[in-house]
Amino acid sequence: MRIAVAGSIATDHLFTFEGRFADSLLVEQLSKISLSFLASDLQVRRGGTGANIAFGMGVLGHRPLLVGAVGKDAGDYLSWLQEHGVDTQAVRLSEDKATARFTCTTDDDQAQLATFYPGAMAEAAEIDIAALGAFDLVVIAPDDPGAMLRHSASCRDRGVAFAADPSQQLAFMDGASIRGLVEGASYLFTNAYEAELVHDKTGWSADDVLDRVGVRVITHGADGIVISRKGEDDITVPVAPARQIAEPTGVGDAFRAGFLTATAWGLSLERAAQVGALLATHVVETVGTQEYAFTKADFLSRFTEAYGEAACADISTHIGTDH
Ligand SMILES: Nc1ncnc2c1ncn2[C@@H]1O[C@H](COP(=O)(O)OP(=O)(O)OP(=O)(O)O)[C@@H](O)[C@H]1O
Ligand SMILES: [Mg+2]
DSSP: OOEEEEOOOEEEEEEEESSOHHHHOOGGGGGGOOOOOOEEEEEEEEEOHHHHHHHHHHHHTOOOEEEOEEOGGGHHHHHHHHHTTOBOTTOEEOSSOOOEEEEEEEOTTOOEEEEEEOGGGGGGGGOOGGGGOOOSEEEEOSSOHHHHHHHHHHHHHHTOOEEEOOGGGGGTOOHHHHHHHHTTOSEEEEEHHHHHHHHHHHOOOHHHHHHHOSEEEEEOGGGOEEEEOTTSOOEEEOOOOOSOOOOOTTHHHHHHHHHHHHHHTTOOHHHHHHHHHHHHHHHHTSSSSSOOOOOHHHHHHHHHHHHOHHHHHHHHTTTTTOO
């Protein structure tokens, strides 16, 4: 099964400021504000939803085609993704824009000053996914909104199966755009909050959504996953217990990576959600969205612990072998 993952490719630059922004803000001088904070720490993290999902799939042994746009500064990042099994041939290189970057400074009160620069990501809308070859499934993850709408329409028009993963973009999109992303999707992924946003903004009930998508997957954080289809009983899957909680950022992307990889292996929806859940657990246990690593033996033993031997037997012949 050939899967393309379209979505953002970005880096996060996270600064720590030892002090309080509030101590430097003079309310009567706000019209002339010009402040610089001396940071004591900088963490640079690889991210972007498309890259995170493709990374997870690559680590599990599938080889997804990543579709997105970066600047010429992304050479090392693309090499990292290639080393982890991602096909980056279809990533568009912008002539003049830098790779999307999220810059955030956090102070001692956890107050944050952040800037997101989309940069090259804006050029994702210029990518014609139809020109990239034939796919069994196209994943449409958060990206430039124009790109998301274009890829969805392109798949729908050509009868290509697609997975709608609008996630955080739902907060900024109107009902008509969301309907354009979701209508006709083979899979719709959201967390529980975003599921309500879909209902609210589109005016569709849960039944209306099931009339329009094949499989609806809703993640409920530590409370697990619910999968629904029209006319079928819901499937619920518990999370795989975490050994420690380091930082949850990126769990949603890892869940999708595992789910989609197991789907590519031809496994059931329940198995797919279980593989997604265990991959997400690895993200919970590490700081960063692409910092986890595991051996096949370790993954299989944790999978058995969480979901039993029969479940493990279903995945053991696939993991790490579908290159
Ligand atoms: N504390 C946890 N322990 C184990 N697994 C977790 C935990 N939190 C989340 N997960 C796993 O990650 C999946 C996705 O979580 P969640 O519903 O929080 O996604 P999300 O809100 O989209 O997250 P984000 O957008 O921050 O990546 C869950 O279905 C679950 O499998
Ligand atoms: Mg999410």
